[in-house]
Amino acid sequence: MALPDNGPALDLEHFLPYRLSVLSNTVSSALAGAYARRFGLTIPQWRVLAVLARTPGLSAAAVGERTAMDKVAVSRAVTGLARARRLRRVLAAKDRRRSVLTLTASGQRVYERIVPLARAYERRLVAELTPDERAQFETWLGRLQKRAWLLGPAGDSRV
Amino acid sequence: MALPDNGPALDLEHFLPYRLSVLSNTVSSALAGAYARRFGLTIPQWRVLAVLARTPGLSAAAVGERTAMDKVAVSRAVTGLARARRLRRVLAAKDRRRSVLTLTASGQRVYERIVPLARAYERRLVAELTPDERAQFETWLGRLQKRAWLLGPAGDSRV
DNA sequence: CCGTGTTAGTTGCAGTTGCAACTATAATGC
DNA sequence: GCATTATAGTTGCAACTGCAACTAACACGG
Secondary structure (H helix, E strand, O other), X not given: OOOOOOOOOOOHHHOHHHHHHHHHHHHHHHHHHHHHHHHOOOHHHHHHHHHHHHOOOEOHHHHHHHXXXXXXXXXXXXXXXXXXXXXXXXXXXXXXXXXXXXXXXXXXXXXXXXXXXXXXXXXXXXXXXXXHHHHHHHHHHHHHHHHHHHHOOOOOOOO | OOOOOOOOOOOHHXXXXXXXXXXXXXXXXXXXXXXXXXXXXXXXXXXXXXXXXXOOOOOXXXXXXXXOOOHHHHHHXXXXXXXXXXXXXXXXXXXXXXXXXXXXXHHHHHHXXXXXXXXXXXXXXXXXXXXXXXXXXXXXXXXXXXXXXXHOOOOOOOO
C-alpha cells in the first residue's frame, strides 16, 4: 500500500479540470440543443447575438474579446447570422477594415425569445444552490478563471 | 428604466453556462497543450489512459461510462492508443463483441509521467482557494452536475 | 507619397467530432 | 434451432474548429 504522494493514482472523478469539462459540456449541450432546434443558432452565434443585443455597433474583434472567441469563430458566426438576416454588417466610415455589427429587428426578436429560455434553464440549474451559495460559487469561479488565465499552458512550470 | 424582470438584458459575463464554458476551455486547452506536446496524446486519449491505469481490463463501453465520452470517441481514442502501443486490445472470451483493454508497460509509464504534471497544474489552479473553499466548491460542482444531468435539454420544460 | 509594418477580417486546408448506418456477436422467444 | 431483437464496436460522411496564409485597409517614418 501507501503509494507515493504525488505518484500514480489520479482518479478522473476527483480531477477538477475533468469535472469542469463534464459539467460544462452537459450544460452547453443542453442549451445548444435548444438554440439549434428552435432558432437554428449555434453556440457561437448565440454568443455573438447576446453581445450585440446588449452592445450594438461593435466590430468583430470587439465581439471576440467579450465572448472569448477567436476571430475566425466570430467571423463565421457573423457570416451565418448575416445570411439568416439576424444582423447587419456595415463597413465603418473611419476605418474600412472594420465592420459595424448591429442586430436586425429579427435578430433582436430571436434574442428576446431566447433570453427567457436561457434564464429559465440557468435558474433551474442553480436552484440546486441557495442564493448565498450561488454567489459564493460564482466568486470562486471568477477567481479560478483569473488564475487559469494567469497560469497559461500546463508544464511551462515557470511559477 | 426598469426592464421586465425576465425580459431582455442577459449579459454573458453573468451567465453561468457561459462562465463554466470559458473556464473549462481555458483549463482544458492548457492541459491539452501539455499532453500533446510532450506525449502525443489528445484529451480523449488521456482520459482513456487515466481510467485504464486505475481499472485495467474494462471494455470500451465501460470506459465510456466513466469518462462521459460517447462510444465513437472512445473507439477512436482506443485505436490511437493501440497504434502507439500504449494499450492492448483483446477480444473477451465470454463475449466476443467486447474487447478487454489493458495498458502496456509503455502506456503505464506515460500515465505515470503525466500524473505529476496534471496534479501540479491542478494544484497551482486551486491554490487560488483555501482547502476549505476548495472542498466546498467541489461539493457544489457535484451538486450542479447531478442537477444538470437531471434537467436534460433546456426548454423541455417538464419540471 | 511610398515602402514597411500592423490590424481587421476572410478563406483554404487539415484534423476532429458527432451522428447514423453498418458489421459482428450475443440473447430471447417461439 | 431459427428468426427477432439487442448490444459492442467501427466506419463514412458532413459539419465544425483551428491554424496559417491571404487580402484589404490603415499608420508611420523617411
